[in-house]
Amino acid sequence: MRTLFEKIPATLALCATLAAPVYAGGLDDVVRLDVLDGGVTKKGTYLGAIRLTLADGWKTYWRAPGEAGIPPSFDWRGSRNVGEVSITWPAPEVFDQNGLRSIGYEDQLVLPVEITPAKPGQPVRLKGEMDFGVCKEVCIPGNLSFDHRLDSGAGRHPAIAAALAQRPYSAREAGVKSASCRLKPTQHGLQIEARIAMPPAGGAEVAVIEPGNPALWAAETRTRRQGNTLIASSEVISNSGAAFALDRSEVRITVLGARHAVDIQGCTPG
Template sequence: MMHWTPAAALLAGLTFAAPTFGQSANGLTQLDILDGGRSADGSYQGALRMTLQDGWKTYWRAPGDAGIPPHFDWGPSSNVGEVSITWPSPDVFDQNGYQSIGYEGELVLPVTITPKNPAQPVRLQGSVDIGVCKDVCVPERLDFDHVLDAEAGRNPTIAAALAERPFSPAEAGVSGAACHLSPTNDGMQIEARITMPPAGGDEVTVIEPGNPILWASQTVTERQGDTLIARSEVINASGEPFALNRSDIRITVLGAHHAVDIIGCSAG
C-alpha cells in the first residue's frame, strides 16, 4: 500500500452561471461544479463531477485496504451552513491483491447545500483531495470556487447520480441488523448479522465504526440463508482504549444488483 501526501493543483476560476472547471496539476482529473437549482425548502442541489483519464480510478468514502478516502474542505465557502453528500453505489476492485472500493472514469457526487441566510447568494469554495490509481497511485488536489445558480433547472446528470445511491433498509427488505462486539488483542471485533434478501452475486460488506479516529479492517462476509454475517476488527491507531456506539456503526452491503446502506444496529 502506498503512502503519500497531496500535491499542489491549479486554482479553478470563479463563475456565476456556468459550471466551474478545475484541472489537477498532473492533468489526470478534471473537476466541475454542477448546478441543480434551489429547492422549495431553500436548500441548493449541486454536484462535484470528477472526470478521470481512461483507466484511472478514484475512491469511495471507505476506500478499502488499498485506497485513500476523499477529503473535502468547504471552509472558504460563503453563506454555507451545511453540506450533505450523497454517495452513489461504488464498485469493488482488486488492486495488486488488495480490495479497493471506488469509481472508474467518473464520479458525480451530489451535494445538498443549506445556506445560513436563504436570502443571500451561496458561494461554494474550497478543495477536494483524492487519490487516483491505475498502475500507480497519484495524489490529486482540486480547487473549486462557484456561486450557485438558484434558478438552475433540474440537472439530469445529478438526477442519475442520485438514482445510483444505495437502497435504504426498507427498500432492500432488511428486517433486522444486530452487532455483537467482542474484544480482541488490538481492539474490538464487530460481527454484524443482517436479515435481508440477497443483493446479488458475491456480496461485499463494509463496516464503518462511525468515529474518524478508528480504523476497520476488510470485512469477511458470508451468507446463511436470509442472514448475512459480516466480521471486521476495529482498532485505534493511537493504541488508546475506545468505545463503540452501535447507533453510529454504518454497514454497507455491495451486491451485483444493488447496494444497501444501514446506519445503526441493535445489540446482538
C-alpha cells in the first residue's frame, strides 16, 4: 500500500506544542473523526472521505502546515481490499499563529479519499489511524482511529462534493505559462527561487514549496510579484543534514490566493 504522507522533522513538528501550555481538556472536547461514504465511481473506485469536525475556534493543518503546524499522517494498516489510496486536499487557509505562519483549516476538514480496490467488485474496509495537530490558544497533537466498511450503494455526498470543488486549480486551469526554479547552495542546503508566469490568484498571494522528497523539507516561503510573474523563494534542507540533489520535476508549488489556489507540479531549470 502506498504511503501518502511523511512526517516533517521533529523540530518542526514539535514547535507548536513545545511553545504552548498544556490543554486541560480532552481530545474528545476538540475534534471528532468520521468516515463519509460517496459510493462507487464509474471507473470502479470507491469514493469516501475522512472528516474532522472541530470545536469552535480550533483549526487543524494542511499537508504542508508551515512552521507552526503538525501535518496529518495516516496509517492504513488493518484496511481490507485496499490497493491504491488517493487523497484530494481542499485549498487551505493561511493563518498567523504567534508570529508564525501556519496553513490549514478551521471548523471542519473533509479529505476526499479515492480507493482502488485490490479485488474489483469486492467490499472495501477502511481501518487505521490518523495523526494530526489542532490549535486554538494552545496546540495539541492528536491521534484518532477509524474503522468503516464503505457503502458501495451510497449516493453523492454533498460534503465530499464540496471538498472536491475546493481543490486548487491545475496549472493549466489557472493559466500558468511557465514555472522555473533556480537553485543555489547555502550553508545548510539549497536556496530555491521559483519564478511562475501566471495571472494573479487574488489578494496577498502565498506560495508554498514542497521538495517532493520526504527526506527534505522547505523553510517558510517568501512570495512577491513582478507583474505577471510570481517569485517564491525558500531554503531546502535535508533531514539528515547531508548533501543532497533536488529533482526539479518532483518540486510542488501551491499558490494560495484570495480567489483561488493553484497546484503546480514540477519546475524547469531557471
